[in-house]
Amino acid sequence: MESQNVKDTVRQIFTEYLSANGHRKTPERYAILDTIYSIDGHFDIDTLYTLMADQENFRVSRATLYNTIILLINAHLIIKHQFGNSSQYERSYDRNTHHHQICTQCGKVTEFQNEELQRAIESTKLTHFCLSHYSLYIYGLCSKCARANKRKKKNNNHKKEK
Amino acid sequence: MESQNVKDTVRQIFTEYLSANGHRKTPERYAILDTIYSIDGHFDIDTLYTLMADQENFRVSRATLYNTIILLINAHLIIKHQFGNSSQYERSYDRNTHHHQICTQCGKVTEFQNEELQRAIESTKLTHFCLSHYSLYIYGLCSKCARANKRKKKNNNHKKEK
């Protein structure tokens, strides 16, 4: 789907959500949705704030960002993650299901897809629970940090031998 | 394994970790480890602080709790979760692998086990990444909230009909 089509579609979904829940269709809300759907990958509130402040887009306050984010989560247009210190968000419409690898050393987050895993999770029978979405976070060492550690260990051994 | 045995074992693991990394074996650190290993399920810093302040155990400051928690994570004796506002922790030694269901409405977190799912995740081939541990969070509605919503919807329909 083309980028503009996606933006139009999510705007429509958002409009329906706002109407259905008696919320107003303010220009701020649409500007925020538009900006979010022009970001690839994760973002936090501060990044979004700066992005909207810098570009000619639209100037909105942090409070409005937080308010709108809640609406967008409820409208299933974005999902929230909590790795690291601040909350991270990502758009959820027209994006492939993916999982997250988080390096416990440098904090780097990478995404990966795995259909088999996806199937396994989605076909899990849950008791007393109605699934909406899920997040799988895999923690460990990225190749860069693993290599750095190896080198460090080697150096330490050399020191000891002296 | 008996509770006391577990506590002895983790204390030993912690001792080895501290020695290996040139950290001191302070009474505060062991008191914190002991308290954590007498808690079932999740806890946050504040809960731990209150628990240790109330009981005769040992009085430690929040700063020390944060410091020690980091050591315990690195020693693989506890793992960190980030649902809701504050970070949650749980002991990881001698506890069954489990996944988390989080109600998006009331925030309640429940654990469940599923060996098939566990196998699927653990057998996933990762590229450029060395797995240490993982967390699967399933979001949705708990049965209580799902029922409450149904009732609410019904009432709204009745109102509209008037």
Place this chain on the structure above:
DNA sequence: GTCAGTGCAAACTTTTTGCAACTAC
């Protein structure tokens, strides 16, 4: 004796809240 670790309070970061002004309906 030395320096890592501790307690305390202050600082910092992220998020929430109260309130006056604004505007979508």
Place this chain on the structure above:
DNA sequence: GTAGTTGCAAAAAGTTTGCACTGAC
């Protein structure tokens, strides 16, 4: 016109940091 929204600033909540003191080694 009115009530839901916005922006701002203040407050709250969670975590980190600086510093003097303590105690493990």
